[in-house]
Amino acid sequence: MNDNTTYCSTFNLDASETVAYNNPLFPAYIQHGLLSSYPDYSAVSHWHKDLEFIAIKKGNMTYNVNGKLIELPEGSGIIVNSRQLHYGFSPEHKECDFICILLSPELLSGNKWFYQNYIEPVTENSLYPYLYLGVEEWENTILEELDRLYLAFTTHTEQELPYFALIEAFLSIMKLLYDHLDVKAQDTTKESNELASLRNMITYIEEYFTQHITLDHIALAGACCKSRCSLLFKKYLRETPMTYIAKLRLRKSLAALLDSDKSITEIAYEYGFCGASYYCETFQKYYGISPLKYRKAQI
Numbered sequence: 001m002n003d004n005t006t007y008c009s010t011f012n013l014d015a016s017e018t019v020a021y022n023n024p025l026f027p028a029y030i031q032h033g034l035l036s037s038y039p040d041y042s043a044v045s046h047w048h049k050d051l052e053f054i055a056i057k058k059g060n061m062t063y064n065v066n067g068k069l070i071e072l073p074e075g076s077g078i079i080v081n082s083r084q085l086h087y088g089f090s091p092e093h094k095e096c097d098f099i100c101i102l103l104s105p106e107l108l109s110g111n112k113w114f115y116q117n118y119i120e121p122v123t124e125n126s127l128y129p130y131l132y133l134g135v136e137e138w139e140n141t142i143l144e145e146l147d148r149l150y151l152a153f154t155t156h157t158e159q160e161l162p163y164f165a166l167i168e169a170f171l172s173i174m175k176l177l178y179d180h181l182d183v184k185a186q187d188t189t190k191e192s193n194e195l196a197s198l199r200n201m202i203t204y205i206e207e208y209f210t211q212h213i214t215l216d217h218i219a220l221a222g223a224c225c226k227s228r229c230s231l232l233f234k235k236y237l238r239e240t241p242m243t244y245i246a247k248l249r250l251r252k253s254l255a256a257l258l259d260s261d262k263s264i265t266e267i268a269y270e271y272g273f274c275g276a277s278y279y280c281e282t283f284q285k286y287y288g289i290s291p292l293k294y295r296k297a298q299i
Helices: 114-121 137-154 162-181 191-206 215-221 226-237 241-259 263-272 276-287 291-298
Strands: 010-013 017-019 030-034 051-059 061-065 068-072 077-080 086-089 094-105 130-133
Touching: 030 276, 051 061, 051 137, 061 077, 061 162, 068 077, 068 130, 077 291, 086 276, 130 137, 130 276, 137 191, 137 226, 191 215, 191 226, 191 241, 215 226, 226 241, 241 263, 241 276, 241 291, 263 291, 276 291
Parallel strands: none
Antiparallel strands: 010 017, 030 094, 051 077, 051 094, 061 068, 061 086, 077 130
């Protein structure tokens, strides 16, 4: 395993993530990451069924979970629960060295009764969209477990990955969460409906981002009015719908920019921009470099 591999995955139309597991037949992802490897020092807002574990090794990172910003200093970490909108970033564009581990609850689903009574009360508990790690002793125990998992995977070949050790560690972490969280309580507020509406709007944008999209179109997809549409984007993603579209188009255009010989004008029109000038202006605004210079820097 390459210790410098960046986070690699694909995104579906509903902004859920198809995770590039270390072994496609075993739903676990364990990698080292650098925030500088992401455009604009920011990952993409997404969600997945897997629990996401982040351990900060050097530097700092801000994590957005359903619109709430959590500061992660060196030595801390976070667990993002299943199906929560989230992404990490640095508003100051500063480097952060971290470990990222994604583990699917399916790894512990061998017995239906056990899964429903001891795993789902944690993974399906809306009171805990995330958990900050680094304050309590049991939280530090989880961070230590994550370090051991990462070390185990980076010191084995792909043919000899420690799958038993991973499931054992995952089970140990889930027991700590079950024992220390209020698993019997549930939050039945409107937040789940808001997130469902937002996901529908994101799905629409993902499908039609190359076309002309208005606020009316987006709001209709979320079955809400324009003001509520804007409010939900601000609340959970901390940006306007139009800013989200612009950033999405930029991210989508990177592949063509780096892996093809298409002109800047061709790429601009292909990815929904009204022209090369506006594409270059937007690219410079968010990435701090022109598309042409970015292309040359990656060669």
